[in-house]
Amino acid sequence: MNQISQPSVSFILPILNEERDLENCVSAILQQDYLGSIEIILALGPSIDKTTQIANTIAAGDTRIKLVDNPTGQTARGLNLAIKSSSYEIICRIDGHSEIDRAYIKTAVLIMQETGAVNVGGLMYANSEFGLQRTIAQAMRSKLGVGPSKFHTGGKAGASDTVYLGVFKKSAIIAAGGFDERYIRAQDWELNHRMRKQGGLIWFDPRLIVTYRPRNSFSKLAKQYFQYGRWRRVIARQHPQTVNYRYLAPPIAVVITLVSIFTGLFINRILILPSLAYIFLLLIGGFLIGKKLVDRLIMPFVLATMHFSWGVGFLTSPKKLFKD
Structure with missing residues (x-):
């Protein structure tokens, strides 16, 4: 893929209480093997840990990182605020407790260009090396734990009802009305459903791997x-x-x-x-x-x-x- 075919990308992240993982998450984005311009928009909720302090520090060190205030702390609201502040047509959604590999956005954009999809995504690869979090990660990668969902357990590339996170066409998100802020959870599925009803193609590809850090206690997992x-x-x-x-x-x-x-x-x-x-x-x-x-x-x-x-x-x- 040459530079002309690598369009500019806006990474959007709804952030709340992510002091443990935020720096690694942003670092993984900045280290992408990608020639196009990028920006990172952090929609900051009212965190009770050091997340906001960390966000301010990393934003001060790189002009590509923008901060947006999200007073409600709700995911859908934060995503809409970040999209509104974004500059580019390609929107890549990432969570603050996730990490992408260096080829993630390059591969995703190529797949989008080849398929004409309005959203492409891949595996939510739960992973940890530590204690209970490691066990939970293994459960979240198993069919007994989460059922036969391709974005959890893998599968062949192809059209899908939904994908994990995703790389979107901004115009398709806007045409569908954005994320529905009434949904505290499942807002990704619901938006993908509306985009599909408008004729948009949602595409799953197992080459797109996002490392997800699961909860680290039974109480948090249960909640x-x-x-x-x-x-x-x-x-x-x-x-x-x-x-x-x-x-x-x-x-x-x-x-x-x-x-x-x-x-x-x-x-x-x-x-x-x-x-x-x-x-x-x-x-x-x-x-x-x-x-x-x-x-x-x-x-x-x-x-x-x-x-x-x-x-x-x-x-x-x-x-x-x-x-x-």
């Missing part, structure tokens, strides 16, 4: 997946034709397991078999997915946390969560 479940129920209400078995599996598992335990204890012990089968599945899955002995021991609890938090979030999601 994250509870929110995923709640907002997936919102999607199911707003777009019922898009519901499939992958989204229904966690809430069904919650109901079956709880009913099995209750009826097994109070009606007939044989009725506890479905819950025992689920536990057995987690144990076997933990053994197969875990890389180290400690991962294999912890993995069943990680998987159960993901499944049950997602499922309970889906089942208890109130209609008032989404304001029409």
Whole structure:
């Protein structure tokens, strides 16, 4: 790809409480093997750690980094503010706790030019070398943990309903109305859905790898997946034709397991078999997915946390969560 075919790119990042990963994230963007001009726009929420101080320091050292105030701290609002402040047609969305490899934007732009897609993206590669975070990362790369989603577990390049983060055509985002700020979660999926309805092509390619740093505690993991479940129920209400078995599996598992335990204890012990089968599945899955002995021991609890938090979030999601 020559310089003429490498258009300028605006990287947009909604930032909140990212003191641990922000410098590495921005550094990875600045080290891209790319000849076109770039800018990095950090939409800063009201962080309670040293994120804002770090952002100010790195912005002072490089004129390509711009800071935008995002008082709500909400992701969709931050993304829209960053897009409004952006200068270029190609928009690359990155999260503050993610890292891209040096060829990421060059490959993404090439794929966009070859396919005509309005958004291209690839793998959300959860990874860590440390303790519980390492175990959670392994679970998030497994089909038992997250289902057969290509942007989690991989697959062939091709048209897709959605992708992780993404490299967009700004004009397509604007034509679709931008990110819907009513969505606290699932705003990426919802925007991709609207762009597809307008005839836009969303393209997945496994060569595009974004390293994602997962949560590092059971409580944070449970909160994250509870929110995923709640907002997936919102999607199911707003777009019922898009519901499939992958989204229904966690809430069904919650109901079956709880009913099995209750009826097994109070009606007939044989009725506890479905819950025992689920536990057995987690144990076997933990053994197969875990890389180290400690991962294999912890993995069943990680998987159960993901499944049950997602499922309970889906089942208890109130209609008032989404304001029409």
